Amino acid sequence: MLIGQLINQRESGLFVGLIAYFVNLANVGGPYQIKAKAMTGATLGIAISVFVATLVAKIPVLTVVLAFLWGLASGFASLYGNAGANVGLVVGISFISTIAQPGNLEVALMRSLLCLIASGWAMLLSLVMWPFRPYDPVQIALADCLKAIANYIQKFVGKVATPENILEIRKALETARTTLGTTRIGQPARSWMDEQLLVLIQDGDRLLGSVIALIELLETHFQHQQYYAVQQLVDDALVEISIILQAIAKVISRKPASIDLGNLNRIYEALKEQENLQRKAIAGSETDYTTLVAFTNLVLMIEKLIKQLQYTAQTAKSLVDRSKMSRRDVDTLLLVAGEQRSLLSLLKENLTLDSAIFRHALRIGVSLAVGVILYSVTNLPMGYWVTLTIMLVLKPNLGATFQRFFQRVGGTILGAVLAAIIVATITNKAVLDIIILLTVFFGISLIGFNYGYSVVFLSIFVLLIIDVGNPIGWQFAGFRVLNTLIGAGLAFASHYFIWPNWERDRLPSQLATALRECHKYFSDVMAVYQGTKEGDSSIISQRRQTGLAIGNAQASFQGLLREPQMHKELVEPVMTLLVYMGRFTNAVTVLAVHLEHFRATVPLPELETFVRQVSLLLEQLADSVQQETTPLPLPDLEETLHKIQPHLQALRTARIEELAVNQGHTPIRQAVIDYSILDLEIEQIVRRLTAMHSAMIRLTSGK
Secondary structure: OHHHHHOOOHHHHHHHHHHHHHHHHOOOOOOHHHHHHHHHHHHHHHHHHHHHHHHHOOOHHHHHHHHHHHHHHHHHHHHHHHHHHHHHHHHHHHHHHHOOOOOOHHHHHHHHHHHHHHHHHHHHHHHHHOOOOOOHHHHHHHHHHHHHHHHHHHHHHOOOOOHHHHHHHHHHHHHHHHHHHHHHOOOOOOOHHHHHHHHHHHHHHHHHHHHHHHHHHHHHHOOOHHHHHHHHHHHHHHHHHHHHHHHHHHHHOOOOOOOOOHHHHHHHHHHHHHHHHHHHHOOOOHHHHHHHHHHHHHHHHHHHHHHHHHHHHHHHHHHHHOOOOOOOOHHHOOOOOOOOOOHHHHHHHOOOOOOHHHHHHHHHHHHHHHHHHHHHHHOOOOOHHHHHHHHHHOOOOHHHHHHHHHHHHHHHHHHHHHHHHHHHHOOOHHHHHHHHHHHHHHHHHOOOOOHHHHHHHHHHHHHHHOOOOOOOOHHHHHHHHHHHHHHHHHHHHHHHHOOOOOHHHHHHHHHHHHHHHHHHHHHHHHHHHOOOOOOOHHHHHHHHHHHHHHHHHHHHHHHHHOOOOOOHHHHHHHHHHHHHHHHHHHHHHHHHHHHHHOOOOOOOOOHHHHHHHHHHHHHHHHHHHHHOOOOOOOOOHHHHHHHHHHHHHHHHHHHHHHHOOOOOOOHHHHHHHHHHHHHHHHHHHHHHHHHHHHHHHHHHHOO
């Protein structure tokens, strides 16, 4: 903009600024490789789009056909992730903006040259002038993950934790995995830095599992009066764990921080002393021994967390000072760079109406073609704002489109009014340029917070830079609002009538997948307790898959809540099902974490029956939700529990009698250690399955 003013080419300067802005929109952050590819793709796409659109703008039939094709391509770009979606958006916007401004070959070449200059300027700023630290995105993602775990612990202590906090942590972990995988692509060999980052990602996953297990144990077994004496110690331990995680996150982000586990170790010693006092106070009481078992498991979990925090702190410090650390768990590291498919094969796989992306791409293409025909036939002033609005409002699912419709229309109306007032009262070009820059800054900053607020500022920005030299008054603002209303209406109508993608149709499949992943996780863990499988890293992998499946179901449910004509009677049972799926998974995670102390003693009688009943129930619930049928009656899990519990009680009684003569490690003590957590958690599993079954009955009866 400044250069354009200095050389008396204000319009060209604004054009370069606008295209540079588009190229920067394609910069989704993350690894430099992704940023460079996205911005390069946007550069070529915008230059070609502007060139072609300038030449065909005077040929009505071609403009309609090419608007359809460009819209189709823009929709398909989302196949390649967030970066592809952003590139498709800016390329589509560039084309439909330019077809309203015809020109000859010379004009087309000049515009394309300006596009390349603008893109070069944007890429120079983003990829060259800023510090080149390729591992920064991974370290930031890892730090965000640890901070999310610390935040979850703080909310639990403050009694405001929700299942959504767990989903945030899992998303942060997946972001770290994906980011490292992308950074790793193209490197000839894995570096020491790669190895340390992999270790930290694995540590983050393990810390999450341990924290979930600890909090699950506290929620279900430490609400009784006999634990009040140690409640403050437990809360202090949780606070210290949160502080240590935040300090480790700062170190990973290369911020000054001191990692001190001294206070946590002192709290652990105090808890250990309380455990010893309680052990000495037992006088043949079954109730007291059950309390001791739960307390012992709590102490073991905190001890495990301390060790994990020590390892993670050591790795984080070595990451900063580049000093080599001792190799540990290298053989169990997860490979994060998944199988790469070619762009062409991915495109071929989605050339079917069964693909939601293909249907969305067709919607965009058809909507843009209709929009071009509409404003061409009616000679609507600034008619290309109809198609621009279609591009910005039309989203892959109806709920998001419905929400974006109101945000776009409301923000545009307010922004147009404010822009007209600004131009009517301010004539100084320098002041207007400052306002333009401020509106861009606030518009982009607010996108993640509230799209409607962002649209207000971006509407002012656009109205101030479009058609430079022409007076922008109330009439112009009115056309802007009218075109936005038409475009938003076409976007919503196309989604409503052209292969509508309803979340209420997708949700049953997502819920069924989540239930089946819960079943796999439960089966893998219980197979170790039954002695039919060895505990290995596949359990950690399955826990991750289960968490992702529940997260996908949660996201689908959130989309359902935004859809019009949503059946309100479905909300409560789906919410209940999702909440208790998460709690069921937490109970299984407690059992999974305990496997570290499991020594494979003789399997409990009736445990096989219990596992079979639970497995059958989860499969039936999955089939029921997917087929939208009422589930079969609940199996008599309570009766099975009553058959298991006498065996557990016999073990505890034998240990109580043994304590009088031998308080050391014996086979009976090992059997109690092996199955004490199982005794505590299977009752919780039954309660949560009962709640899920009840919710499923309400869900299917309400359809």
